[in-house]
Amino acid sequence: MNPATDDLRDLYQEMVVDHSRRPRNFGRPADANHHAEGYNPLCGDRVTVYLRVVDGVIEAVGFEGSGCAISTASASLMTEALKGKTPAEAEALFADFRALVSGTAPGGGAAAALGKLAVLAGVQEFPARVKCATLAWHTLRAALHDEAEPVSTE
Amino acid sequence: MKIASNELQALQPARPLAFDVGRLRGDFPILARRVHGQPLVYLDNAATSQKPRAVVDAEARYYAEYNANIHRGLHCLSEEATAAYEAARDRVQRFVNAARREEIVFVRGTTEAINLVAASYGQRLRPGDEILISAMEHHSNIVPWQLLCERSGARLCVAPIDDAGQLRLDEFERLLGPRTRLVAVTHVSNALGSINPVAELVALAHAHGAAVLVDGAQAVPHLKVDVQALDCDFYAFSGHKLYGPTGVGVLYGKAALLDAMPPWQGGGDMIRQVSFARTTYNDLPYKFEAGTPNIAGGIGLGAAIDYVDALGLDAVAAHERDLLAYATARAADTPGLRLIGTAAAKAGILSFVVDGVHAHDVGTILDRAGVAVRSGHHCAMPVMERFGVPATVRASFALYNTRAEVDALFAALARVREVFA
Ligand SMILES: Cc1ncc(COP(=O)(O)O)c(C=O)c1O
Numbered sequence: 001m002n003p004a005t006d007d008l009r010d011l012y013q014e015m016v017v018d019h020s021r022r023p024r025n026f027g028r029p030a031d032a033n034h035h036a037e038g039y040n041p042l043c044g045d046r047v048t049v050y051l052r053v054v055d056g057v058i059e060a061v062g063f064e065g066s067g068c069a070i071s072t073a074s075a076s077l078m079t080e081a082l083k084g085k086t087p088a089e090a091e092a093l094f095a096d097f098r099a100l101v102s103g104t105a106p107g108g109g110a111a112a113a114l115g116k117l118a119v120l121a122g123v124q125e126f127p128a129r130v131k132c133a134t135l136a137w138h139t140l141r142a143a144l145h146d147e148a149e150p151v152s153t154e
Numbered sequence: 155m156k157i158a159s160n161e162l163q164a165l166q167p168a169r170p171l172a173f174d175v176g177r178l179r180g181d182f183p184i185l186a187r188r189v190h191g192q193p194l195v196y197l198d199n200a201a202t203s204q205k206p207r208a209v210v211d212a213e214a215r216y217y218a219e220y221n222a223n224i225h226r227g228l229h230c231l232s233e234e235a236t237a238a239y240e241a242a243r244d245r246v247q248r249f250v251n252a253a254r255r256e257e258i259v260f261v262r263g264t265t266e267a268i269n270l271v272a273a274s275y276g277q278r279l280r281p282g283d284e285i286l287i288s289a290m291e292h293h294s295n296i297v298p299w300q301l302l303c304e305r306s307g308a309r310l311c312v313a314p315i316d317d318a319g320q321l322r323l324d325e326f327e328r329l330l331g332p333r334t335r336l337v338a339v340t341h342v343s344n345a346l347g348s349i350n351p352v353a354e355l356v357a358l359a360h361a362h363g364a365a366v367l368v369d370g371a372q373a374v375p376h377l378k379v380d381v382q383a384l385d386c387d388f389y390a391f392s393g394h395k396l397y398g399p400t401g402v403g404v405l406y407g408k409a410a411l412l413d414a415m416p417p418w419q420g421g422g423d424m425i426r427q428v429s430f431a432r433t434t435y436n437d438l439p440y441k442f443e444a445g446t447p448n449i450a451g452g453i454g455l456g457a458a459i460d461y462v463d464a465l466g467l468d469a470v471a472a473h474e475r476d477l478l479a480y481a482t483a484r485a486a487d488t489p490g491l492r493l494i495g496t497a498a499a500k501a502g503i504l505s506f507v508v509d510g511v512h513a514h515d516v517g518t519i520l521d522r523a524g525v526a527v528r529s530g531h532h533c534a535m536p537v538m539e540r541f542g543v544p545a546t547v548r549a550s551f552a553l554y555n556t557r558a559e560v561d562a563l564f565a566a567l568a569r570v571r572e573v574f575a
Contacts, residue, residue, distance in 0.1 A: 007522060008518075008519060008522050008569075011518070012515075012519075012573045017574060021510075042530060043512075043513070043514045043529070043545055044530070044535075045544070067512065067544075068512035068513075068514035069511070069574070128518070129514075132514065
């Protein structure tokens with residue numbers, strides 16, 4: 001089999017395509033008390049991340065926007081992963097996730113904490129797509145810090 | 155009996171030499187390479203074209219054999235370099251049929267050419283004056299005018315396009331008014347492929363007393379341009395989309411206008427005499443060429459023009475028309491593919507979206523099949539907004555592309571459907 005085709009299969013795994021088609025937690029959760037916007041000017045991907053943080057715990061996460069399959073699936077998977085985490089845990093998860101998709105994780109493998117997010121490991125073979133995978137996460141961080149300016153990947 | 159060679163020629167059928175793409179491809183070293191294990195199918199020519207060996211060699215020869223600064227040294231190398239650089243200017247002049255060589259200003263590219271006009275010619279704009287552009291412009295033919303409007307108090311007006319991506323001529327004419335000072339339009343749209351009726355637009359603008367700048371970045375590689383026949387006041391293009399090097403481009407301007415315009419950058423070469431009390435400026439075109447230019451680039455651009463001239467732009471255009479017609483027909487047979495830009499007059503650009511799949515994902519999958527296209531907004535965000543899409547996939551053709559490569563594009567698009575089945 002052609003290795004270029006294998007890379008594609010690794011990137012667009014069934015779960016990734018599924019989350020891009022039917023994103024989870026799409027929309028603004030009731031009583032959201034933090035939000036931020038993210039933008040990738042290269043491809044026009046836009047995302048808004050909403051959070052409800054109560055007593056130092058992320059109780060609800062949602063997102064809106066439009067983008068490529070990788071950015072949409074990544075945002076969708078992120079919302080599932082964050083529920084019940086503290087902001088510090090969310091930041092740590094982002095660090096692990098970023099290391100995974102940019103191919104800088106120790107040993108190249110996925111940290112155990114990543115769980116389902118590890119399905120995006122295939123992104124590391126596509127350097128041009130790392131920004132797609134991390135857009136929602138950068139936006140999450142801006143939301144946690146209540147940044148008013150939209151986050152840009154450029 | 156001896157037959158004169160011109161008579162012999164007359165006996166031949168009056169048919170131009172066949173356009174032999176297979177042979178031409180050998181002139182472009184990069185086309186032999188593979189990407190991701192696949193033969194390269196380069197369909198991103200609107201972003202930048204590949205370079206024939208003649209261009210690569212011309213640049214290398216300058217550096218290896220006669221590298222020197224121009225217009226300065228009295229020594230042999232400087233004279234050779236100056237002669238080669240100025241010979242390139244002559245080639246450009248002939249290529250666009252400018253009346254005089256002084257009307258050819260070397261710049262960094264289309265973007266810089268437009269900024270030059272905005273900075274220099276723009277100084278005559280006053281509050282309430284109007285600049286008219288079209289809705290299909292590249293950002294480089296929008297933003298310099300917005301900046302000029304901020305500086306001068308002028309107003310930017312935008313002529314709309316129709317659903318096929320054609321300029322609305324009626325609206326264009328309606329927007330021309332007594333306050334219109336400048337019209338800036340593209341010759342060929344990089345996002346849609348539409349060819350604008352430039353001569354007609356120029357005549358309309360001139361009837362209203364407005365000067366016209368034409369963005370020719372996407373036109374010069376694909377159609378014969380005659381600036382005198384168009385009667386435009388300024389014409390801008392880049393070398394790198396015309397099989398030439400990056401970092402060099404051309405601003406054509408009518409001599410009378412350029413003469414009356416103030417310099418836009420100060421420095422060496424653009425002056426005649428400098429004293430702290432008073433500086434006088436050099437003649438055209440040097441008044442607009444401050445500092446050491448891209449000498450190798452200029453020489454390379456001359457070689458690129460020689461290459462294209464030898465083939466004949468008419469033959470190139472006919473070949474690309476065939477590719478576009480073939481690709482358009484294949485697109486029509488492809489379910490879920492929607493063309494963006496279906497103007498009656500188009501140059502070799504096929505812009506499209508695939509139902510339910512983002513242009514970026516399409517681009518990634520095509521790349522793994524060796525097919526290089528552009529996916530994105532093509533520096534024309536207003537065009538994307540007009541058609542209600544975040545981005546398109548754009549395949550753009552050059553003289554070395556083949557129908558087999560169009561087939562490779564559509565085979566790779568079938569893969570897209572598999573991945574997102
Ligand atoms: C229509 C058009 N105008 C202007 C430009 C800008 O050219 P450059 O980046 O070479 O200055 C481009 C190139 O992308 C273009 O396609």
